[in-house]
Amino acid sequence: SGAPTVADVGPAVVLGANQYGKAEVRLVRVTRDSARHEIEDLTVTTQLRGEALADSYLVGDNAKVVATDTQKNTVYAFARDGVGAPEDFLTRLADHFTGEFDWITGGRFGALAHSWGRIVTDASGETSEGGVGHDHAFVRGGTETRTALVVVDGDRRWVVAGLEDLTVLKSTGSEFHGFPRDRYTTLVETDDRILATSVTARWRYTDETVEAARTPGAVDFDALYERVRAVLLATFADVHSLALQQTLYAMGRRAIEEVDAVAEVRFSMPNKHHFLVDLAPFGLDNPGEVFYAADRPYGLIDGAVIRAGVAEAPAAWDAVTPFV
Amino acid sequence: SGAPTVADVGPAVVLGANQYGKAEVRLVRVTRDSARHEIEDLTVTTQLRGEALADSYLVGDNAKVVATDTQKNTVYAFARDGVGAPEDFLTRLADHFTGEFDWITGGRFGALAHSWGRIVTDASGETSEGGVGHDHAFVRGGTETRTALVVVDGDRRWVVAGLEDLTVLKSTGSEFHGFPRDRYTTLVETDDRILATSVTARWRYTDETVEAARTPGAVDFDALYERVRAVLLATFADVHSLALQQTLYAMGRRAIEEVDAVAEVRFSMPNKHHFLVDLAPFGLDNPGEVFYAADRPYGLIDGAVIRAGVAEAPAAWDAVTPFV
């Protein structure tokens, strides 16, 4: 992962890839330049890497260990100057840790961004989505969580955006047939089923985009996020699906085709089964109307979609502990 | 609870209140009368009561036990005719079980309603909230869950609506001071703090409303839900808060004042603490901008607000197992 630190410590055992840091720092930032406040709400994780850290593992020597408590303090202190797009905030943190401590040669800096909308009120107490909203009262919005990740290894850096728990459903426009049948196959072919999934997606930005982002204001990561999210949603809706695999690929392909900054997209998409209930024992038909939504098991479709010609970037994706 | 069944079974032990049923039946209903589909998504729990059920507890005699599997089947079969407002659907189920089986004299019928919105797309793949939305592609919406409960005891019935996990925050307009100080008090008084909570509310409708609802279409429970939710949100936003208790009471009071159908409201509202981070060690001030959002412990404010003159209805609230 990132910058594996391998140190021979004897005849038998070596230290492999490692990293350490502070996880899930809960940061809420209020911007109150005017009576109309803004809020930003992040859960930040910083993890540092560097060969010099090996001694903390091997002999408990902490001389190079920037305390995780210090990392937490730094997150809060940096928020004093504002947060902005999570990708930019994480980059500021990454630059700080790798710049301030010469033995910190890389790391993995991640955030979840929790969305809030303004509460909209009028004299009658009614909420109208068209309203301008309250100056300092907010309600948690959306169902999905935005994610951001900055990975640094020496002079290299990667920026990966994403989202989790974007739950979507099509009540028609989905088929599944033509699959092979063996001794264990009982599934009936269908040309009309519910297709439902909870999208987890991560997209890596191109090296050009990451390079451009070194100039403050040159890349609008918030706008890019909104654009990719919209494309993913629209593609899920528009594609007549013959398999969830096909839908997945189409979502990635269209994101790459429509958003130049995207180098590749990886998805993990459960097929959340909705089974048509057999009402015949009760003397009723069921023309695609009444469904049982099952919890487990579920299908699970994983896949990567990559812009042709871009170099692979395993370091952006590798985790020391990929325990999925 | 409801209809406690007490049977003396010897010198030592009696059976107290009891109920049984099927919990968390996951029901998705697609209405496809036209190309423009509608979906309804409920998690339904039915629990039956009646003195004749005692023998299943006392000696394992199931002659009166409407199987929980039968209850599940009934939920799905009834959905074939449409769902509608969850309060109406639960009432249909309650009427069925107490009507079909004369020894079932009451019960507790509950649902969670999960909201979905239409995915809005245009040629460019952009989502516009102003759009009409896709005919059959949906995205899970909102952050809160709507709840509905119908309790029946013989000829009596109660209808309780509610919501959970409505997470709201005010970045100012909240004070807390004037509390007593003892040996264990260290909290500093404040005239400006973040106020954040995740509202759980349940409101019971008046007997008149419940009676009126026996006429199909006479009461629009969906509209009532939207109206109360809007009042709760607006009141949270508008009240300048001196204590979360005060905000809670104001929310209930205004719901009762503005919505005639509401007899009483009960709330459980955690005070989700946001602590101002001390940045002084880093040479920085922090004028109400950078906060640590804590998980635990949290304040917990519970309270009921009741329309003057309405009769109490403990049977609507009692649970056999109130294990909060």
Place this chain on the structure above:
Amino acid sequence: SGAPTVADVGPAVVLGANQYGKAEVRLVRVTRDSARHEIEDLTVTTQLRGEALADSYLVGDNAKVVATDTQKNTVYAFARDGVGAPEDFLTRLADHFTGEFDWITGGRFGALAHSWGRIVTDASGETSEGGVGHDHAFVRGGTETRTALVVVDGDRRWVVAGLEDLTVLKSTGSEFHGFPRDRYTTLVETDDRILATSVTARWRYTDETVEAARTPGAVDFDALYERVRAVLLATFADVHSLALQQTLYAMGRRAIEEVDAVAEVRFSMPNKHHFLVDLAPFGLDNPGEVFYAADRPYGLIDGAVIRAGVAEAPAAWDAVTPFV
């Protein structure tokens, strides 16, 4: 609930039952009188009641509001003198709050107790359950959580012990048949099925026990807990079950019969369905061997079992917000 505070505040609206406090204070106590440490691990919730608290709801006057932060501090300060049985610790807290502040006339004091066992090691690194265990290294134990609750209303007090998530399964010795059949019944009768549940139980101690416990050391709540837990487990195992209802009642009955201190027991027990998989399509039989363990829906059996002759104690069970 407990001490409902009802205040008329105008023509329209009154304040009903209410309480407030600090929830989920995470307390770990190390006793290090010798090299052989002991640890206690509790999650404590305190909630105070009293008519004088109404003004905090009605007008935001906090003059009587013992800050929840103060409540938290008190929990930690009291732990300095030791914890002991959670029922005793909660009683000390209850006595303090109702004694120190004369307007606090009651409350609800609860705890979850998390169990730890000693790590057992020998020179070879093997763990032997028979060993004496490490002096200061522990591993989280058990699958269930012990609960304790002390409710106070003026001079009255109740003590309710319990457990959650005690997951048990019988692979035979369970039948289910003889239930009524209607249009919606498809369930097949069985004389051999898996019976599995996750027991939530709460048992209230007799008034005599609660009174006796005012003398320090007179009642050993830890021993009582272990005794009731053992009876519940043994009864689940020993009873040949014709219905989960029957098993529930037998568990409560035997707890009351064998433990004099128990006045009543309330249970909530899901019937965690294990469905025999139909292997016939694959040319295989399935003589009770291969099962699918379903998540939802599940049966849900609730019931109370009461010692004959004991007075009812609704105040021990009522919650301001019984949102089950």
Place this chain on the structure above:
Amino acid sequence: SGAPTVADVGPAVVLGANQYGKAEVRLVRVTRDSARHEIEDLTVTTQLRGEALADSYLVGDNAKVVATDTQKNTVYAFARDGVGAPEDFLTRLADHFTGEFDWITGGRFGALAHSWGRIVTDASGETSEGGVGHDHAFVRGGTETRTALVVVDGDRRWVVAGLEDLTVLKSTGSEFHGFPRDRYTTLVETDDRILATSVTARWRYTDETVEAARTPGAVDFDALYERVRAVLLATFADVHSLALQQTLYAMGRRAIEEVDAVAEVRFSMPNKHHFLVDLAPFGLDNPGEVFYAADRPYGLIDGAVIRAGVAEAPAAWDAVTPFV
């Protein structure tokens, strides 16, 4: 990951690594050869890989898609012949899918194993850990979950065992000092703190072990699991810790040194902070006795420990969607 399937589908976009399958198949297996039953409880996930699967992604052609429903059926059908060690069961599944369908050239086969113990009863209803236990009544045991993973890529295969949520705590024998101090450092050095973590560990078995396991009965994966688990626990207890990093490394090192079959171990270990509560404002000292157990943030220490000389095996660890 495993067998990435890359297909050029035009000028712009290619399909990268992918896999699909059925996740979280809940399997309970009862062995009832005698009155003394045995139970096995697994949650199984199968994911298949192969270049021929690309067409399902690219054009929705399912001719090569072994339905995830078929995968589920296969899991249950194979359980008819017994389960055994999860590593062996997963290997049987892997061999089946790659053998039966020549275009399935690899995959990822995982399981969680849930532990159960026998309920021990005697006539008095007491549970005695020394007893032989009930023939067919069981209680869920342990706090951690055992994991197993078999990864196949053509002729290569890897077996990775592991555990999750093994929560351990030392009440002394842990120091943390000597770390660098910068502008953002406020942490006080300590020579006595609580050290607590929830161990997630995965260990890969050597190629020799995997090869030997092709002979039925030649490798006892259950015994290996128990042995490694015991070493991890004992090492956590025995090591006087100067850093959680040091404890992590020692745990991995000793597992490799004591268990020949282990090629490498990867850990993810949160540092679950227990903060000494400042009781001075209440006139009390706190000599390491009263602690606040915090939820978030937490330290997070990741690391791999590798037997010297073994070849790296990235394919055993790579996931298509390493979204940690």
